[in-house]
């Protein structure tokens with residue numbers, strides 16, 4: 001289990017299991033992240049990881065272009081933490 005801290009939400013922290021995506025974990029614990037397709041294709045769930053390492057699953061280049069990937073933007077439905085993370089929603 002990893003701790004995911006949300007910036008600018010009074011230090012809200014939720015837990016995410018290994019191999020679980022951030023979107024599923026957040027919603028299970030009452031942290032609102034907008035969602036659409038849940039398949040890495042619509043961009044509705046875009047977040048920015050400001051601290052920590054993660055795996056990025058298959059994400060559309062159209063909604064998450066290279067420039068945003070370099071700045072650690074990611075799609076929450078395809079973001080798999082490798083340790084504790086801090087994110088911006």
Ligand code: FES
Pocket residue numbers: 034035036037038039040041042043044045046075076077078
């Ligand atoms: S919900 Fe559509 S990209 Fe995540």
